[in-house]
Amino acid sequence: MSENSTRTANTASEAERDLIASMEAEGDVARQLSRHAELLPIASFGETGRFVLGRLRDFTPLALGMLAATIMAALAGALGPYFMGRAVDVVTTGGTTQALWTIAGMLVAAGAVQALASALSRALISGLGQRLLAGMREDVIDRALDLPTQTMEQAGIGDALSRVADDVDVTAKAVNNIVPWLVTVIFQITVTFIALVMISPWLLILVVAIIPFYVWALRFYLPRTNRIYRVERIAKGARAQGLLAAINGAPTVHAYGIEERETRHVGALSAAAYALVLKFFRLIVQVVWIMMIPETLAVILVLLIGYATVQAGLMPVGLVASACIYIVTLFWPLQSLIFSLDDVQSAAASLTRMVGVITSIDPAASPGTEVPRDGSIRLEGVAHSYHENGRIVLAPIDLSIEEGETVALVGASGAGKSTLASIMAGTLTPRWGRVLHGGADLAHADLEAVRSHASIVSQDVHVFHGTLREDLRLANAEASDDELWSALARVGAEEWARLLPKGLDTEVGEKGAKLTAEQGQQLALARIVLQDPAILIMDEATADEGSSGARVLEQAAIQVARGRTTLIVAHRLSQAKEADRILVMADGAVVESGSHEELVALGGRYAELWNAWSR
Template sequence: MTELLPTATWARTRAVLGELVRPRRWLALSAFVFVVAATGIGLLTAPLLGHIVDLVAQRRLAEAVTLPVLLIALVALGQGVATAIGTSLVARLGEGMLAELREKFVERALGLPLEQVEKAGSGDLTTRVTNDVSEIADGVRDALPELGRSVLTIVLTLGGLAVLDWRFLIAALLAAPIQLGTVRWYIRRAVPLYAKQRVAVGEQQQQLLDTVGGAPTVRAFRLAGEHVGRVRARSGAAVDLALRGIRLVTRFFGRLNLAELIGLGAVLATGFWLVRDGSATIGTATAAALYFHSLFNPINAALALVDDAQSANASLSRLIGVSDLPPVREPAHPAVPVDSSVKTAGLGHSYVDGHEVLHGVDLEVAPGERVALVGASGAGKTTLAKLIAGIHHPSAGSITLGGVDVAELGPSGVRETVSLISQEVHVFAGPLAEDLRLAKADATEPELHLALDRVGASDWVRALPDGLSTVVGDGGHRLTVTQSQQLALARLVLTDPPIAILDEATAEAGSAGSKVLEKAADAALSGRTGLVVAHRLTQAAGADRVVVLDAGRVVETGTHAELVAAGGQYATLWAAWSDHR
């Protein structure tokens, strides 16, 4: 069952924004001052144009217009300079806040227990790292600065109307009830809608990852129809919410256009009335009309950017929800393993839906021993491996590593003691040397070459265009499945844990690649305790001992030769494997 990661409340989101702004308050104040200055300077254009209209109406000479025109040019120049400085300061403020938020999120996301990530699904975390971060970045860089400028323009322009004549301000404010009512109507519907949209996209992403990532299993068990149905349902839910959002925005702008019509009509009628009774000049009425007309863009921008702000707020709440997750609790005085042994006693595990996967598994692995876990699909091999690696917590029984219970080691101690490599290997974008140094940050170049040589990867690495400096991963040199797995095994050598678990680490390679990887895996496991979830039984044959699981229970254990001679389940598996090689 999927348990999506938490989302922060609005109150918490607002508090975090305050925490981000507080150390940058002088930068924020400076940005505000320049934006206000730019807006105020720009408002001088309308009365200057009105003055020119009065001069023309009075049939003054052309020379009289020269000074107002020069002043308009100076206004444009001053507004441009102030706007550039203000925009630059706002960008520095926003980018600094975004960088800090992103660092906190990534730091917390990397520290999440893998069990929690698996329950939530990597799709939910992926959309937060990608889509939600992009939404917030767009808001910080574009929407929020524009929203701030628009709000200031609106406030100062209304002040300018009041200076011309308070009756112009009253006329302009006739549009305000419709605009404010429209915003309230929109926000009540938009906030929950965008929150649902984010969740729906996360669920859609997770279903796509589950279906595409598990394509071989889906095909093998003829589950394609069921999975396509799930993808269709999740995609349909996401599309339906997106269409609801589009319809909401369309109605939103329709109401704003009505408000503009009413407001402009009222200002023009007021100007006509004031000019006729001599309370205002034609130039003043012109300036008032220009002021109100100049409100169209900022009002529409401000109200339209409410849409982007709501979207960014929904994304921000999802990032903060992860950032606020409590850190994993560590023991006050973590124990230290005395050796590299592994022991489980009465180990049982059930998933959230109540399905029991392991039943009373007793297993002992001596220091330096290599044990192969064998069994049919669904026997519980991978679950047992994940429990020992600390990814899942057992429902029953205990796990001891190096003579110490995992609870006494704590999550950090378990990670230092055990490393797990699965068939899902990641090649991180960047130079190959940096990819390897993820395992050991201070590794020297000779150390990197030694690790690569140990897993048989030196030849192809030296043949790369720039050797260890070659950029790999997305946008770089593409590595084969075999090369990617060798890279993972080289990282294992650099990490140098006392206990290593290989979960079907050669399953994705072809027959030629599997031989290379089996040899690389043997070399990487040398000198450490090894548990191998064996996809290919040649790995089991080369192990010190074989443990056979069936329906979550240990049904056989012994050497390869002993189990083949015993004629049990392992012998049957070996015979079938030998016939199809």
């Protein structure tokens, strides 16, 4: 994965940061919003526009049909005022009733064509937008899943969830309700202005007089709402993260009695979003006052110009009536245009967040064709920093692990154990150096081959929604029921699995049978048995259990590790004691290496840890 895959763009402009900083929010809300503004990438409006236009090329026939229907609706709508003006002329010149009925029939026909064409245009625009959004939603999820684990942990699941939920929802509403109306309004305004000029070139004076006021309103309104909407999307991501953290940590929240504090925290994040809404409505009031000027001016000018041209014999009364109707019918579309653009900006802010993930994060593609030939691991000059020019979290290391060898990593929290384990597993690309699995450089290896060759099990496991059989077969879709029971037996899970109401057909995961943390770990280990990787990384996979559960999981881990190259991030030294080799880490560096007996005899850091632990 390229450098772009781990970058988190500086996504908030200086103006947006000033808006965040100026918000009167409780506690550390402004700081949290600033942090969320720098999580997953956000595309610029230019990048977003180019992306959407590129996707539209895949639906060219549909887009052309939508354009044709919209133009037809605008032209039919413009005929209404013209026919009304013709009717005025018929009346003022003493025309026949038959002529009036003919004009009325044409007026009804034009209205029917406008209604049908508008309905078709709306349906085509909505269908086109939904097709685009469906593909983009899948792309956002796909790219988010391609993110390195550490990047997703730093960003928080709330930001990613907000992009595939809130952002898609806002954009979908715009596509269904706002965009069809906006496209129709733009064509309607264009055709109406052309009709006014065709009635009389003098009406160009009116156009020149009122357009600057609407441009002024747009230039005043849109840049301000743009910043508000972008920050609002950030605020919703922060709020989603706060809610998820509070809900997922509910047992801890209850245990420490901090419900009120968490409620205040989420409330403050919600208040931040509410404050942005208030800013938005204040802007609306200001813009409405601005737009009252051209509307009043337009009516006065069309009456004066119409009176002058009729008195001079340059234009019949009917055309003046048509011009007046055109002007009056312009007011609402012009207002709608401004406020529709406002809604479009809200959707565009969401689109930039979606496109930012899609275009800034490389899809998971094989960087090469090299395939591991055995279970050995070799690190050559590997070092890592999570940010360019940032703190070195893993000092340069050269390491070789033979096929079938079990190595344990020991050290205090923050020593670099999980970083080194992730690099060895291939889930984190080191900033410097090479990682080789079975002689294959991971930077040039076949992705699927590496994924099937090496697996990582952490203390945070997930039980997927579905039956127990489906959960296990995620590791091996072709596994038979006998193989599934054998894997469960190997990790000590067969007994409780057979007690489930429907055995392998029992629903587990969300809304299914509730499994304990120990049982969830056993399922994760059973999946490893079914996948049968040559390399196994266990990142404190049994760390959270009590002494009884820990012993069960340790025995399961020993069974799973047998016959594989295994790296264990050891939470308890009893795990490390059984390893062929122990690496002691401190401050991102390996400070001791050897077997349990050798390190105890050495009398160094490991010996101190062992003596303290075994008392």
